Amino acid sequence: MNKAILCVDDEAIILSVMQKKLQKYFTDRVKIYSALNAESALELINDLHAKEIQLMVVIADYLMPGMRGDEFLLKVGNNYPWIKSIMVTGMAEKEIIEDLRSRKIVKAVFYKPWLDDELFSTVEECMDF
Amino acid sequence: MTENVYRNNSRGIQQRVKYINIFLAVFLVLVLVNILYRIIFLGRLFLPGYYFAFPVIIILLLLNRKGYYKAVAMLTPMSVLAGIFIAITAKTLTEISFAYGTTVLIFTLFFSSIRNTMIIAFLSIIVLPLYYIFSYSPENVNFMLLFEVLSANILIFIIALLFARTVQVDMDDKTTLIGEIQHRVNNTLETFRGLVEMHDFHNDNPEIKDTFKHLNTLVLCMGSVHKNIDSKLNYHTVNFSNTAAALIEICSLNNPGFSMSFTMEKQKQIYLRIEKSLPLAIILAELMQELSQCHADGMSLEIKKNQEAVEIFINGEDTQNMISEKSITNEDSLSGELVQMLLMQIDADIKVKDTAGNLFHISFEDLKQNMKFR
Numbered sequence: 036m037n038k039a040i041l042c043v044d045d046e047a048i049i050l051s052v053m054q055k056k057l058q059k060y061f062t063d064r065v066k067i068y069s070a071l072n073a074e075s076a077l078e079l080i081n082d083l084h085a086k087e088i089q090l091m092v093v094i095a096d097y098l099m100p101g102m103r104g105d106e107f108l109l110k111v112g113n114n115y116p117w118i119k120s121i122m123v124t125g126m127a128e129k130e131i132i133e134d135l136r137s138r139k140i141v142k143a144v145f146y147k148p149w150l151d152d153e154l155f156s157t158v159e160e161c162m163d164f
Numbered sequence: 165m166t167e168n169v170y171r172n173n174s175r176g177i178q179q180r181v182k183y184i185n186i187f188l189a190v191f192l193v194l195v196l197v198n199i200l201y202r203i204i205f206l207g208r209l210f211l212p213g214y215y216f217a218f219p220v221i222i223i224l225l226l227l228n229r230k231g232y233y234k235a236v237a238m239l240t241p242m243s244v245l246a247g248i249f250i251a252i253t254a255k256t257l258t259e260i261s262f263a264y265g266t267t268v269l270i271f272t273l274f275f276s277s278i279r280n281t282m283i284i285a286f287l288s289i290i291v292l293p294l295y296y297i298f299s300y301s302p303e304n305v306n307f308m309l310l311f312e313v314l315s316a317n318i319l320i321f322i323i324a325l326l327f328a329r330t331v332q333v334d335m336d337d338k339t340t341l342i343g344e345i346q347h348r349v350n351n352t353l354e355t356f357r358g359l360v361e362m363h364d365f366h367n368d369n370p371e372i373k374d375t376f377k378h379l380n381t382l383v384l385c386m387g388s389v390h391k392n393i394d395s396k397l398n399y400h401t402v403n404f405s406n407t408a409a410a411l412i413e414i415c416s417l418n419n420p421g422f423s424m425s426f427t428m429e430k431q432k433q434i435y436l437r438i439e440k441s442l443p444l445a446i447i448l449a450e451l452m453q454e455l456s457q458c459h460a461d462g463m464s465l466e467i468k469k470n471q472e473a474v475e476i477f478i479n480g481e482d483t484q485n486m487i488s489e490k491s492i493t494n495e496d497s498l499s500g501e502l503v504q505m506l507l508m509q510i511d512a513d514i515k516v517k518d519t520a521g522n523l524f525h526i527s528f529e530d531l532k533q534n535m536k537f538r
Contacts, residue, residue, distance in 0.1 A: 125348065
């Protein structure tokens with residue numbers, strides 16, 4: 036198993052539950068990683084890349100202290116164009132979401148609280164098993 | 165996010181200030197020409213009283229640029245009041261003409277809207293010269309009077325523009341704050357759902373797991389209402405058509421095998437007030453939950469809204485005859501208590517298995533919708 040998904044959210048509870056639910060859904064097919072902010076997520080992505088772990092999907096919150104979700108996903112897209120990005124948000128500005136979608140920076144956007152099944156199926160599509 | 169929106173607002177403000185500066189520059193040129201005309205052709209420098217407003221405009225503009233919007237909002241009506249005083253004490257036809265402009269400002273600004281004030285002031289700038297030219301023979305046109313009346317109207321136009329800008333900035337700030345609160349509400353709902361699910365992970369009791377699932381569904385229902393709050397209608401109104409569709413989807417995902425079609429009258433989107441929408445969403449979720457356990461076929465949800473009331477019909481075949489008046493009015497059950505409590509909150513009536521063949525028929529009066537800003 037060298038495929039991976041990375042979840043990034045500054046809310047520890049949301050992050051932990053998302054990680055557990057994704058791990059339960061994908062069982063041992065995929066390893067789920069998590070980070071509490073964009074900066075440590077970027078470091079983690081570099082580490083995973085160095086270890087030749089294939090990071091397939093990044094799920095990031097929009098509003099986080101420090102680097103925001105859209106900036107983070109833009110950096111991920113520029114450095115690792117094969118990684119698919121999904122954004123979760125409480126209520127981001129529609130213009131920003133449209134911009135991210137039109138520039139194909141994010142594959143999908145989910146508003147909190149999201150429906151798990153929808154998120155899982157979108158992640159599964161991105162995984163391209 | 166808030167900072168970013170404020171930055172976007174600032175860009176809009178800068179653009180508007182640019183337009184105000186153009187008008188102010190035009191006004192300055194007009195004043196300068198007026199002064200030169202008086203000195204060169206009349207040989208005296210007498211300025212009408214309303215020219216006092218000129219330094220006031222500069223002060224307002226400077227305060228605007230510095231971001232002291234509240235000071236501007238206070239000074240603007242004060243300058244209008246001073247203008248009224250001058251109009252009342254006017255001795256010359258020029259000053260009386262200024263009273264016309266002031267009256268326009270007062271009546272349109274306070275009894276109509278800022279936009280109308282600007283339109284009327286702008287039209288006055290166009291119409292007044294035509295009036296003077298067509299009222300007098302060309303050789304008798306009092307160009308000085310015409311010029312001063314035009315100046316007064318331009319002045320009013322600038323004041324209205326400043327006032328509009330001040331109100332707009334205030335509204336933009338409030339919209340930003342409401343958006344931020346919305347974000348926090350949705351984030352908190354997701355955190356709460358996460359907490360429930362963490363408990364669920366650490367619990368093997370099937371009954372408790374069912375309770376967690378129920379809580380989870382209710383949080384998702386509340387979330388669907390918040391997601392459909394319409395920002396264009398001042399955050400008071402919810403697109404309930406989208407909410408109802410989301411409720412059916414939530415119930416279908418949580419209860420495999422459950423399906424329900426949703427029809428709207430003439431494909432119209434139905435909007436309800438937030439205070440009605442949230443309890444109604446929970447009531448519908450509870451009813452759907454009950455129906456999902458009945459395994460009823462061919463179910464449909466229909467919402468009708470007219471000027472007086474909202475009517476909701478849930479139709480379907482009660483195959484196992486499990487839906488009875490008793491089940492929904494039984495306050496000993498959590499579901500029954502919730503539904504009864506929330507029906508009372510929105511002052512709604514419910515009929516179970518009525519003569520028309522509906523499984524549920526909910527009706528309540530909707531509040532008059534009058535929340536758009538002028």
